[in-house]
Amino acid sequence: MSSTYGNRIRFSIFGQSHGEKIGCVIDGLPAGEAVDLEALYRFMARRAPGKRLTTQRRETDRPYVLSGLFEGRTCGAPLCVLIDNQDTHSADYDRLRDVPRPGHADYPAFVKWHGYQDHRGGGHFSARLTAPLCAAGGILMQMYERRGIRIGAHLYSVGAAQDLAFDPVNVTPEDLCAVGDDFPTLSAERGMQMQAVVEEARRNGDSVGGIVECAVLGLPVGLGGPIFDGLENAIAHAVFAVPAVKGIEFGEGFHAARLKGSENNDPYWMEGDTISLTSNHAGGILGGLSNGMPLIFRAAFKPTPSIAMEQASVSLRDRRDERLSITGRHDPCVAIRAVPCVEAAAALALADFCLPND
Amino acid sequence: MSSTYGNRIRFSIFGQSHGEKIGCVIDGLPAGEAVDLEALYRFMARRAPGKRLTTQRRETDRPYVLSGLFEGRTCGAPLCVLIDNQDTHSADYDRLRDVPRPGHADYPAFVKWHGYQDHRGGGHFSARLTAPLCAAGGILMQMYERRGIRIGAHLYSVGAAQDLAFDPVNVTPEDLCAVGDDFPTLSAERGMQMQAVVEEARRNGDSVGGIVECAVLGLPVGLGGPIFDGLENAIAHAVFAVPAVKGIEFGEGFHAARLKGSENNDPYWMEGDTISLTSNHAGGILGGLSNGMPLIFRAAFKPTPSIAMEQASVSLRDRRDERLSITGRHDPCVAIRAVPCVEAAAALALADFCLPND
Amino acid sequence: MSSTYGNRIRFSIFGQSHGEKIGCVIDGLPAGEAVDLEALYRFMARRAPGKRLTTQRRETDRPYVLSGLFEGRTCGAPLCVLIDNQDTHSADYDRLRDVPRPGHADYPAFVKWHGYQDHRGGGHFSARLTAPLCAAGGILMQMYERRGIRIGAHLYSVGAAQDLAFDPVNVTPEDLCAVGDDFPTLSAERGMQMQAVVEEARRNGDSVGGIVECAVLGLPVGLGGPIFDGLENAIAHAVFAVPAVKGIEFGEGFHAARLKGSENNDPYWMEGDTISLTSNHAGGILGGLSNGMPLIFRAAFKPTPSIAMEQASVSLRDRRDERLSITGRHDPCVAIRAVPCVEAAAALALADFCLPND
Amino acid sequence: MSSTYGNRIRFSIFGQSHGEKIGCVIDGLPAGEAVDLEALYRFMARRAPGKRLTTQRRETDRPYVLSGLFEGRTCGAPLCVLIDNQDTHSADYDRLRDVPRPGHADYPAFVKWHGYQDHRGGGHFSARLTAPLCAAGGILMQMYERRGIRIGAHLYSVGAAQDLAFDPVNVTPEDLCAVGDDFPTLSAERGMQMQAVVEEARRNGDSVGGIVECAVLGLPVGLGGPIFDGLENAIAHAVFAVPAVKGIEFGEGFHAARLKGSENNDPYWMEGDTISLTSNHAGGILGGLSNGMPLIFRAAFKPTPSIAMEQASVSLRDRRDERLSITGRHDPCVAIRAVPCVEAAAALALADFCLPND
Secondary structure, X not given: OXXXXXXXXXXXXXXXXXXXXXXXXXXXXXXXXXXXXXXXXXXXXXXXXXXXXXXXXXXXXXXXXXXXXXXXXXXXXXXXXXXXXXXXXXXXXXXXXXXXXXXXXXXXXXXXXXXXXXOHHHHHHOXXXXXXXXXXXXXXXXHHHHOOOEEEEEEEEEOOEEOOOOOOOOOOXXXXXXXXXXXXXXXXXXXXXXXXXXXXXXXXOOOEOEEEEEEEEOOOOOOEOOOOOOHHHHHHHHHOOOOOEEEEEEOOHHHHHHOEHHHHOOOEEEEOOEEEEOOOOOOOEEOOEEOOOOEEEEEEEOOOOOOOOOEEEEOOOOOOEEEEOOOOOOOOOHHHHHHHHHXXXXXXXXXXXXXXXX | OOOEEOOOOEEEEEOXXXXXXXXXXXXXXXXXXXXXXXXXXXXXXOOOOOOOOOOOOXXXXXXXXXXXXXXXXXXXXXXXXXXXXXXXXXXXXXHHHOOOOOOOOHHHHHHHOOOOOOOHHHHHHOHHHHHHHHHHHHHHHHHHHHOOOEEEEEEEEEOOEEOOOOOOOOOOHHHHHOOOOOOOOOOHHHHHHHHHHHHHHHHOXXXXXXXXXXXXXXXXXOOEXXXXXXXXXXXXXXXXXXXXXXXEEEOOHHHHHHOEHHHHOOOEEEEOOEEEEOOOOOOOEEOOEEOOOOEEEEEEEOOOOOOOXXXXXXXXXXXXXXXXXXXXOOOOOHHHHHHHHHHHHHHHHHHHHHOOOO | OOXXXXXXXXXXXXXXXXXXXXXXXXXXXXXXXXXXXXXXXHHHHOOOOOOOOOOOOOOOOOOEEEEOEEOOEEOOOOEEEEEEOOOXXXXXXXXXXXXXXXXXXXXXXXXXXXXXXXXXXXXXXXXXXXXXXXXXXXXXXXXXXHOOOXXXXXXXXXXXXXXXXXXXXXXXXXXXXXXXXXOOOOOHHHHHHHHHHHHHHXXXXXXXXXXXXXXXXXXXXXXXXXXXXXXXXXXXXXXXXXXXXXXXXXXXXXXXXXXXXXXXXXXXXXXXXXEEEOOXXXXXXXXXXXXXXXXXXXXXXXXXXXXXXXXXXXXXXXXOEEEEOOOOOOOOOHHHHHHHHHHHHHHHHXXXXXXXXX | OOOEEOOOOEEEEEOOOOXXXXXXXXXXXXXXXXXXXXXXXXHHHOOXXXXXXXXXXXXXXXXXXXXXXXXOEEOOOXXXXXXXXXXXXXXXXXXXXXXOOOOOOHHHHHHHOXXXXXXXXXXXXXXXXXXXXXXXXHHHHXXXXXXXXXXXXXEEEEOOEEOOOOOOOOOOHHHHXXXXXXXXXOOHHHHHHHHHHHHHHHHOOOOEOEEEEEEEEOOOOOOEOOOOOOHHHHHHHHHOOOOOEEXXXXXXXXXXXXXXXXXHOOOEEEEOXXXXXXXXXXXXXXXXXXXXXXXXXXXXXXXXOOOOXXXXXXXXXXXXEEEEOXXXXXXXXXXXXXXXXXXXXXXXXXXXXXXXXX
């Protein structure tokens, strides 16, 4: 497996943070699907750096489709999508080759790959690799929209500051579009408070964690499978591909552990001739299968490990204690730019279930 | 995929709650590994029904190894393990064929499988299928122990009542064994309070949720892989195979979203000639790779959906509202018996990483 | 992988020649498919021993479906099919534990599995494992028939004696049924000559090889995929699961290497409004995709390695030369009973392409 | 699957014959492996066009490694290898959009992909896609050589003209290197006769088929697996990825069907303290496992379907008969340039067995 995902429809992500290009191959997509590259670019721009409160590393992140499109449509052949790495400052990482950054993969990657890993910017473990993830997810989401399936996420919290939540029963496609462009919250007012929390962390040379909430609308009933093939298995598997994710929950999630069955069960009722549920504590999933309600989950992001404050580390080769202050440009809160990454990861997880067999 | 899991080492779980037998096939295990069937049975007994506070359905759940063992050791051929279904009361489920139980897979399974699903006791979606999951996991755990890897879990909470937590830095194999036999907590005293919460739910014809905490000790540094092949991806994928799991978190998990980077990063230091970490907020995983600290995660279980209290449902065929009271025998808290299931799911997730290629 | 096959629809075969039972799990079948167990048994009987010219080992080989059927139809849950091993003479194999039989897997299996392999009757490498393969294939073929897809094979040759061949352009379902029950040839007369060849080999304590020809009718145009996912890749992968297969060819196969393009190409023409081909040198496959013509392939079987004549071998433990005469009961020509096995292997290979996604 | 292959080590091939670039991603390679790009280029040159008797399409086919290398060695991250398409004459294919070429995938690809396939030069079905296959295989072969494993092939026959064969028992690495550069035969003299056959076909505006023989030396005993995971299953699966392959056989292959067991079995003997075989009719594989003898197989190639002679075809859209003469530049015998492709396909098939788990 490693950097590949999927069963019928396969995704293979490649590249390193400071390599020339990064990208992905998407194999098994249905043929004849138009791909709107401008819309894809607008989606990519949501995670692109250079915005307020995010790293100053400037990259256009304009994806380039090298193969798989013919006359603007998928042609059955695998898509290869490339994105340039620009404006990399590899020199920032020279010392880090020997001194692992706390909270990053540096040390276990050094051990796993016997010192041959590309350490620059975290190499293949860098959040930079979420760019091809978003490219793949953005392409899928265009195909889903034609099928009435919409995916949207927002920044649910940073530190103790919270945005509003999606209405688990009545969330609409419009609600998904109501997420802010500059700062991805449902409530602009709460967004201001949340930005203040991030600003303060930055001022202190520190960082802060956050939670992203995601909703998938329009899934037909019965998608998924038993035991290992449920929607929760698949979405969790894919969302943990986004760096810094340390937890995921569906519907009431961890709160369900505090509830009674009489509180947590979602009763059925006939809405005209349609079977519906009066509540959505399950987050739209029962026994791994979609139940017709909005699919809702939340992913918890740890604070950015790269901080300016001095930290304790070691020398991998000299085996002695070291002190480390990380220079370079880093997001004080990875969860902000992770919002479209979570949508993209969900899109990958749903591909085998939502797209036809071609 | 469906009910299969794994890449090099493959697990295929089969059976229905009220079928004659259930079981699993384990393919790709190393040859020459002794399997202690009595120890396996003792492990299985931890999830077996018939204990206080759990369903009265009586089953010995003694696994029977049909193939793959020769003279007491694995012989390279796939293991097929069978477990009898006994004491099933299918008649309890006649009405449920048309009236889906809130909180169960009944309705989406009916849609997915066009009404052909085996509805009795939830069929293939039943928690009963955790018996073969535990059989597979229990066999793996014997192989891990020989390699110095230990997996142990306890009931971390039910409702608002909490057990102690594993010490994330200093948890020992002995701590894993300190979990109670009759009620799986670290603290017997807190266990009494937690049992009281479950008793009360049962008295009210209701149920309650809970959280299971699991630790894996002895993993070498660098196990796992990037992006889609990290330990978190794999463990989350497998743990969501246990019915009623609605969330999973590693290390600080969702709490990390409230922390600062300076609080959440785990600094390095030289413990003699060994690289060590002074804290374990990461739960032993960085960038998807094991970092040498105890791997710690928690899984949130929703309350048992089967409750005696009357609930609203519908008739799938007559398309009209119905009222439903679930008879039959059910655990008031699935999390209790789920403790060994979580260990087993973690064991499956680790197989491709921990066992040699044969 | 090992003893598992398939992507969407998964097959996991387990058991050893002299174990208690052998069987397989089939995961991912569409729900609601009736399974005619009597018809399955009749199909299994075609490979069952006890017929003239085949081993005298007597087994009913009646498959027993342990799970996955509910009220006579697939219910979405995985099928587990079991077959008893009866009338095993393990004592026949005691000496073979140390002295590998030429032409069998004994020696490399001993090395691969460090001496822990089940040596009795070849263990997991035995042709006995084609019984569950046929059970799985027979179930699939019932589902294919409902979809207008028919698979049939015959014994094309033994030694130098040949049966007639399928007409590559005009072969009909009736032709597939014209294969003899007692001896699986198209021509009863040629079948007599072929049986004489087998009889002579048996009289000499020797064995003889043969070729099985298989046709698949009714495949829609465009089934398969590019590069690694073509029908030839899949069928070859699956057919080599039948022991003693040493070659496979499609359409003209090896003979195509002697032809000119002008001789081997299959021209198109309009048969009314239908695009058709005037010849079928390609065996119904172009670029890995079905082209609407009968899919035709041949599999070459080596002679049964187990012969009564004395052979040279070695002692694996004492490292000295040995002489070996194989007692026990063996087919003088494995290709005879392999005819339904080849059909079954083709059925497995086609499952991901021919059955719906459930 | 489609254009991906492999289990632990994954290959994903992308691109179309007339796209800008083609390439592949190789995921899961061990880290720290030096890749000699000049040696890789020399290997690629063996299949590159522009040589005598092959298409005049001129391409350097110099592979470019976009990711996965750091300081000249694999760094654990996936390799992405790109190759430019140059000198494409898409106009040659305008008419072919509606009139499928006999012997090509054009027609079934049109049906499979609903008319959206890239028809130019066969698109993703083009033999052009063997360039990235060879790039991947060439990289693997460098890693195999360090482990004492050598793969080599030669043109065994064209039409009725034959080269010498590898000595199945005594073939040496030197023999593999004895294959001609300009024309890939063991015997230069026979190579001249074989070239004459190709020349004649070309003069007649026709083409001719051929057979490639491949040997793998240095495999340890016991590589492979039972039933579906044998070396024959894997190699056959991969070799059919090379366009125009219509058959494959191992060792005696189809000839084994004419032999007696006493003729085909390979007896064992003690060569000093080493267990050896006195013959190699099995082609180095027993029960799917390597037995220590040279692994030898042959792949049959049909004649190039693209011929100048006029052929019968149809109009896909107007549904009427058409006549077709294929212009453009084509090999009169694809088997010549396929020699390194067969080596590369074998290399891919062996990756999961021969390379360590990293």
